Amino acid sequence: MSGGGGPSLMDSLFQRTLDDLIKGIRLHLPGAAQSSFISKSLDEIRREIKSTDSQTKSTALQKLTYLHSLHGIDMSWAAFHAVELTSSPSFLHKKTGYLAASLSFRPSMDVLLLLTNQLRKDLSSTNQHEASLALECLSVICTPDFARDLTPDIFTLLSSGKNSIRKKAIACLLMVFSQYPDAVRVCFKRLVDNLESADNVQTLAATVGVFCELASKEPRSYIPLAPEFYRILVDSRNNWVLIKVLKIFAHLAKLEPRLAKKVVELICDHMKQSEAKSLVFECVRTIVSSFYEYEFAVKLAVVKIREFLLDSDLNLRYLGLQGLLLVAPNHLWAVLENKEVVIKSLSDVDRNIKLEALRLVMSMVSDDNVVEICRVLIGYALKSDPEFCNEILRSMLSTCYRNVYEIIIDFDWYVSLLAEMARIPHCQNGEEIEFQLIDIGMRVKAVRPELVRVGRGLLIDPALLGSPFIHRILSAAAWVSGEYVKFSRNPFEIMEALLQPRTNLLPPSIRSVYIHSTFKVLSFFLHSFLLPGKGVNSSLSNFVDIEPGFTYSESEQEFTEIDHATSSSGLNKRDTFTQEAVVNMLTLVITSLTPLAESHDVEIQERVRNVLGLAQLAQQEISCNHDQKEKMVDKVDLKTSIIIRLINDALSEDFGPVSFSAQERVPVPNGLVLEENLSKLDSLCADVQLSISESFSLVKPILLPTDGDSISNQQNEEESETSPAESMSLLAEHRKRHGLFYLPSDHNKNASSSFPPANDPNQRDNDVEDLVKLTEESLVLKRKPSSSRPRPVVVKLDEGERLPITVKKTDENDDLISGAVRDVLLGNEASLRSSNPSGRRKGESHSKDKVENSETGNLSKRRSKHRNHGKNVEDKEENSEKSKKKSGGRHKARRRADGGIDVAVQKQVIPDFLL
């Protein structure tokens, strides 16, 4: 008996039980001691599990299952032993085997095949607990094969006399359907019959539960069953059942308005009468999400929501807020009515409640009240813990950004709000604020003066440089200050702020933005000094005038034609920059940046050298000319002036927002094959790499002049020939030609254009003017005449700007299930419909199959034919119309075939009192 090298009798006598194992684990401290104990136990288990004694084996498996489930130990190697134990005559061992199987089996395991027969045997066991074990296991590890092979057995259990088995079989069906949609054809009728099982509430609850799941995936198919559900809604007094039926109606009512009309009063009755909060809440949820057109019902629901909101139970309060959030999209009044509670909840101790309240507050935001709400929220953010504070800021930022700042009218206010957010301690939304500051700068021209003012406020505060959270925002502030320096009242001050000593606290990437901004400020400064009246001075007049409350809208025109405008007033203001100021600035730049010219960060080093090069050149020439400072003509002729003009041309063009889809819209140039095999390049690349590794120098490695290379070499030469000044003017030209957008539509269809048009010429949406018109139109529609100032133009690209939202696709299986359900429910109706010849042919061929099958009388064979059906459906499902016609034929076929068998689907009588 104890033969073989395996476990001995001693092993089984002195085997550790599960209790011993658990106690042992508890005795060992977590960590090394415990894991060594576990691995020792595992060794024992490996030995014991091979025992021929099923008691020993069972205990070993029990221990292993425990370790697997709670300690994550792999037990796939023991799968066979689990299968073995399920066939044990002992109930305890069988149970152990099934528990192990349901907790550890993977759908891909080969060993599953061995379980089919045992499952079938146990499903038909007279012992209801054995059948339960099989059902439980099947409900977890069900595979298409199991589902196909065991459908008849489950079908039998659906009308079992024992309620405990019937309800479990029903609950198990859901898994079977999802794995093998054709099971619906067999089992659906009996499942529907169970809706009438008034004798046992749990059976009914399980049935309704299954329909609830099915309807949540594809509600349309279950509309014919509405009368049944209606009856249950009237008769049942069980809250579990009612909740599920309500959920079903929530799905159905969206599709069938007439149904909603019938049910809504009934739901209201339940809502009024029920004592159970769960049912009341479900009624509320159903009404506000699916029956929101019925004013009286919504009103009642809102009353109930209010009761929830005022309850002392936090869970109910939380759900009340959730309910309110569901009402909000269609009945905002309900939220406004409960405004105080919602606002009060913002300072609740409970995080869930706070978050839900925040969502509600955000749902109330509109262009009328955004200012007020944001003011309140900033107040709360300051009072809240850091985590919630950031949550508030995050939702404010995302709400305001929605649809490209749809709700923002006063951008000056919004920009200063962003600055205010930046100054909140623990603000961790720097990245988003950075993005929005720059984004607004690019999109909304009218706000730029204010943006520069706000940026200045952030830049000149040395205290802010100490907080790492704010660095990203400072980077944005530095960028706008440089880019839009022409609106600055005091460029010298900006320059000082950009060069203040504490900037060494910034990370290199942001510091280089600072330095690049000094470059822009400097070139602007020099330009205004050296070349007054050439371009920028129109704004030069403005910066003197700009006051904090200055409204820029009336000079809109000037902005759009800024490059061509030559305002005479600028000349008068020229002396804002005296020679002295320029010399001072140059000294400041040179003294502050010279130490950085040796920076280890290449980005900083490079930019610093750019700035220094310009500054030193200017310093030389300007101090030389110090004596003849009245001679304007000389200034224009200076080398600096020429360079400055070029630089300024390059910098003066606006940056525009870039559409997310811009890159996709670049057409592939002729002759470029994207999917071409690049293997030919291998030999080439090998050469290149070799030459680089051989001699590492700054000189371009000389490539072997192969066919492909000569062209690229030529190009390289061409590129290297263009001087920096030339490339700058090229860039400026490029910017000019393409207006605001990097990749705009090419309207004149200039074939010789070296830049391929990024946009499809048909897509006129991109046209700025069109957009301006569009936004203006929508403004006219929306805006009330009361608003004091017009909303500035916000540059908005096409829809593609926002990332595409992936549409939720229904599971293929769900389609199959609902297809099958429709066949079963509406089959007869369809068969009466005149089917086209092809459909009939299809049906006939099937019926032939069927007749053959019914003659053989072999159940399993017939099942396999069902499977074929499934495949057919799958194949043809593409064309729904076709499949509808087909279903008629198919159904006819099955009726004929299944004639005498109990599986036959009889005509479903659908009373139409509801529809």
Next chain:
Amino acid sequence: MIRAMIVINNQGKPRLSKFYNYTPVEQQQQLIRSIYSVLCLQPENVSNFLEGSSILGPDSRLVYKLFATLYFVFVFDSSENELAMFDLIQVYVETLEKCFSNVCELDIVLNYSKMHTILDEMILGGQVVETNSEKVMQAVEEISKLEKVTAATKLISKSASLLWG
């Protein structure tokens, strides 16, 4: 449907875990850990919901109740009612109370398979099949009887084989 039922103690040790959709055990452990990491930060006297979608994917909700040292956690989707899930936790704990009078964590630790038996009587395939703790108890007792019968016969046969084997 109900996606999972988990019992964790306040030290983060799982005492029972049952997933109703196939979930590899490594992923189960990972989920349990991340659930616990949120649970242990929950202050007392707050609502018993957790934001589930960040941990468990879209359309998942999570409720829990703390009894003495144990968190009872249910994960489910929009086909279940949140308050009903609280009731279900209540039913489960009531049943435990009936099984082991004055139930404590040690009872739960040492009766691992019984915990599963009780749960399986209440939930099958993610669907609630019984909510009456009396009936659950009745079934559990029947099952224990069946287990004992076979265990006893085994013991006899084993001692017999010892004598004559």
